Amino acid sequence: MDSSVDGAAGDSSKSSGMSVEEKIHLVYELSAQPHLATEVLQAWSRKDILQILCAEMGKERKYTGLTKVKLIETLLKTISKKNSGDHDGNKRGSSDSLPLHRNSKRPRKVDNPTRYVVPTISNASVSCNNLACRAVMGQGDSFCRRCSCCICLKYDDNKDPSLWLTCSSDPPFEGDSCGFSCHLECAFKSEKSGLARDKEGEEECCFYCVSCGKPNSLLECWKKQLTIAKETRRVDVLSYRLLLVQKLIKGSTKFSNVCEVVDEAVKSLEADVGPLSGLPMKMGRGIVNRLGSGPDVQKLCSSALESLQPLETKPSYDTAPTKIRFEDVNATSLTVILASNDLTSPANIVHYSIWHRKVTEKEYQEKSTCTLFTPNARFVVSGLAPASEYCFKVVSFSGTREVGVDEINVLTRSSPEEVVERSESPLTNCSTLSSNPSSVEADGFKHCVSVIRQLESLGHIEKEFRQKFLTWYGLRATPQEIRIVKIFIDTFADDPVDLAEQLVHTFNDRVLAKRCSAVGDGASAVVKSGFCMKLWH
Known part of the structure; x- marks a missing residue:
């Protein structure tokens, strides 16, 4: 430089x-x-x-x-x-x-x-003759690479994208692409496109770029034709789109169920309008609802479209989605670690972008929290609120394309000052003391309720245990028991499974016991700290 x-x-x-x-x-x-x-x-x-x-x-x-x-x-x-x-x-x-x-x-x-x-x-330089394009063409270019067909070298004044095929890098046929496009009708006439010959297996749902020879998926093209056929009001458009779908999917064994539905729709329509052939302008115009078979044909188009929805191509590495874990979870910060740092990451995953928000917020911020690359898959997130639940979203990118999204919740710990205040002024059973609880105590109880409900939603504890535990915790738990629960929650904040097991193991007998057993019988009864000794008769 x-x-x-x-x-x-x-x-x-x-x-x-x-x-x-x-x-x-x-x-x-x-x-x-x-x-x-x-x-x-x-x-x-x-x-x-x-x-x-x-x-x-x-x-x-x-x-x-x-x-x-x-x-x-x-x-x-x-x-x-x-x-x-x-x-x-x-x-x-x-x-x-x-x-x-x-x-x-x-x-x-x-x-x-x-x-x-x-x-x-x-x-x-020479500009494209298309007034809607006007792109600058190279000296050796015989056609505009942006708006013209790479087969007939012509452009459309009013271009309909659903009648064009484009060479792209979309899955499942990823890789370098030339970006050229061509008319769907021109592709039918070209042997290089592969649409004129029978295909089997994986090649059934693809066409080959006439310019560079790269295979491209036809699934989106099928869906576009069926969507237009399902929604149009004109008979000529319905006939032409069904004809295109039939030609695109003809002879397919992998999508035989879709073939049968399309063939049935074509036969029903031909019974009213005759053989389907030619472009829309060569067919007689009419209204679909005036045809006896019109509504039924469009219902068949909807059925075929629904059959194609589950067939949308997915990346081959979706079976091993990206996962994240959290370490050093504190009151105001935590460390995000990508699991792919320990496992072999897919070679085409370039980076991971991470967003975070409180669970009470609906949307993530526009700017991502951080971007992690596999060799450096660790980031410290600070500025968090104590005792709050956050949702982290991880988006995996291959180049500029999203290939996977994961969301995981995490709960931050309580601040040390808040823990001290709770331990110094515990909740008691005396009505004269509990009638005006401090805001810290109220926040502590809300935090405990939030954690227990989260354990229930994750399936770590039963609904019955949650109900009885919160009743015991709010009405009968002693200050020492409240402190123990808080210690468990803070210690196992990043491991909900162990937290649930510890709470059930420690407090199951006390939670299920009747209230009278908490005080004891006869002279052996021990008066708990904070128990109200005032009696009225």
Whole structure:
């Protein structure tokens, strides 16, 4: 890097004084070292990262649903794809030529002209003829890679995404993709797509990209066609969508039940409108509700769609979901540890983002609490409230895609001051003392009730034991017994199973005993500390 770039990488405040072209140039230089690029971009503001990403994508978007980490990964992934493209070889022939083409793609006005821009010929690039796209095309491109079909090289004036197939990296066929798209009708005519030949096993639910040959799932395409057929009011649209589904799923053995439902729907519809063939504009228009078989056909479409819902592809490593555990649980802090630090983590899990909230709150904060990588899967969360229950959410990411979500609850300990106050002023059975309990005592009882109810909800204790234990604890427990319960709760805060076993083992006999047994019979009875000695007759 040159001195100016090196300074921007070392001091994040200098990035605010750079122009857009200078920032883009810096990011391209840093992209050769992903770890360094991630570290530098973490210090930049979200606005700067979003500005560069929109410039690289060629369209303005807010990306409100993406975290800052995800924005950085998306930006680096976009730049990496451009670096590996054939049409980018000349663009990155030298470090000074990069801003030249970036400037030609986005003719923006800037207050401070960048020192990297070099005068160029205005007709060096060609724009897409599609007025809804207008993307800049490379010198050797015969079609627009953003909006045109890679088979017929044409675009649609009013594009319907449900009639297009796109090469992507979505599961279960993950990996590098070219991102090209094509008409569904063009794919039927091409042998390379694989839609014209019978497929068996795993290949039944896929098509092959005509450009790069990568397999892609057809499940979403099936669902789109059935959804439109189920909701449309026009007979021509219903007929065309059913025809597409029948052609896509024809001859499948893996989805034979869906095939039967679709075939039945087609036969019912053909009885009213005749053979299904051709595009919607070549069919006679009509209203579905006026057909005798219309409602029944759409019910069959709904049935086929419901059959496809359980077939949604899932990552192969979902059988071993990410789990977290907690250590050093204190009143205001705790340590989060990923279980994947002890076990072998899936190779394609890049990082884990963690959020936390109180169980009484409905939503998590927009900004994540922390981001953990497998080699450093430990983080201390501070600023927690004593004796409060928190919910932690762990989201596993593979690149920029979510692959798993886990949620675990944890209860923080009581503060030392609160424990001392409770031990010095215990609850008693005397009505003159218990009529005005302190706020600390009330909070202590609420905390105990919350813990016992949590043990019941987790299945560690029975409902009957919970009812009798809380009755005994609130009405008959001595100060010493209250202190013992508090010690158990604080000691076993991170192990609810052991806490439940300890409480049942220690207090089961006292909880189930009648009230009179707590005092004793005859002269051998021992008066408990705090027992009210006032008698009336």
